[in-house]
Amino acid sequence: MTINNDGELLALDCDSLTFSWKEGDDPVLKDVNLSLGKGDRCLLLGANGAGKSTLLRILAGKRLTKTRSCKILGQDVFMNPPGGVVYLGTEWSTNPVVRSDIVVSHFLDSVGGYRHKDRRDKLLRILDVDLDWHMHQISDGERRRVQLCMGLMAEWDVLLLDEVTVDLDVLVRADLIDFLISESENRGATIVYATHIFDGLKKFPTQICHMQLGSTPRGMVTWPPADVPESEQDLFQLALGWLRDDRELRRAVEKQKGRVRGPKTDTRDRVTFYEKYDYSH
Ligand SMILES: Nc1ncnc2c1ncn2[C@@H]1O[C@H](COP(=O)(O)OP(=O)(O)OP(=O)(O)O)[C@@H](O)[C@H]1O
Numbered sequence: 001m002t003i004n005n006d007g008e009l010l011a012l013d014c015d016s017l018t019f020s021w022k023e024g025d026d027p028v029l030k031d032v033n034l035s036l037g038k039g040d041r042c043l044l045l046g047a048n049g050a051g052k053s054t055l056l057r058i059l060a061g062k063r064l065t066k067t068r069s070c071k072i073l074g075q076d077v078f079m080n081p082p083g084g085v086v087y088l089g090t091e092w093s094t095n096p097v098v099r100s101d102i103v104v105s106h107f108l109d110s111v112g113g114y115r116h117k118d119r120r121d122k123l124l125r126i127l128d129v130d131l132d133w134h135m136h137q138i139s140d141g142e143r144r145r146v147q148l149c150m151g152l153m154a155e156w157d158v159l160l161l162d163e164v165t166v167d168l169d170v171l172v173r174a175d176l177i178d179f180l181i182s183e184s185e186n187r188g189a190t191i192v193y194a195t196h197i198f199d200g201l202k203k204f205p206t207q208i209c210h211m212q213l214g215s216t217p218r219g220m221v222t223w224p225p226a227d228v229p230e231s232e233q234d235l236f237q238l239a240l241g242w243l244r245d246d247r248e249l250r251r252a253v254e255k256q257k258g259r260v261r262g263p264k265t266d267t268r269d270r271v272t273f274y275e276k277y278d279y280s281h
Pocket of ligand 1: 028049
């Protein structure tokens with residue numbers, strides 16, 4: 001059983017998770033630790049390729065890992081997945097079904113909207129969704145709002161969000177963030193949210209988890225920080241600082257493996273690879 005110091009069941013407990021895409025490959029996740037109580041809201045912060053989506057998909061039970069080290073509400077996320085877990089990722093909007101000629105009201109009913117009428121109606125207002133829209137005739141941001149309405153209308157215990165607010169306009173995004181905060185404060189729901197956009201998020205996190213090259217060196221960082229005055233609490237600057245360090249570290253690691261990003265250069269005479277081997281004819 002995964003419990004916290006007060007003897008309460010953890011909402012999410014990921015203990016030394018290690019994962020490689022292929023047997024024998026370097027792990028993309030290494031000793032990842034993430035532990036959240038009920039009502040926590042975690043911002044998952046890291047550079048492109050740091051492993052955020054991979055971690056969220058594992059937590060959602062979508063990918064099998066060798067070690068059984070991820071539990072949600074005390075249950076193994078893959079072998080014995082708990083109910084009440086919602087994962088919303090960007091891949092949904094590329095599914096041909098959600099781009100077909102289907103009316104939003106029928107679509108939401110087909111995924112059980114009629115069973116959650118009050119919450120569905122509240123979300124329709126927050127996300128500013130028109131039930132008469134046709135899914136093949138709406139914008140990417142409008143389709144995203146339908147996805148969020150669909151995913152959030154049943155009461156969930158743990159929500160895993162992978163950058164699904166990037167195409168929302170700022171007003172809808174702000175209203176959605178307020179809704180998520182109220183869900184965690186009023187119902188004790190737990191949220192993990194991976195994003196690169198920190199505008200309007202200052203009041204969202206209660207914890208920050210920094211993913212650095214597939215690991216979590218800082219563990220869970222409490223937010224807001226008790227030792228920093230409110231006027232200086234700046235998520236964007238915090239992320240910039242961490243990501244600059246991450247880039248240096250990544251460059252050093254890749255250099256050791258003989259890999260360098262950017263244009264290929266011949267280090268002896270500094271002539272670029274493409275200049276030296278002219279492939280234009
Ligand atoms: N299907 C795959 N096969 C092999 N490697 C993959 C696959 N998908 C992702 N990777 C690698 O796994 C690592 C982590 O990718 P992941 O998508 O989890 O990063 P991320 O932190 O979500 O990045 P971003 O911020 O760009 O969304 C990257 O190095 C990526 O190249």
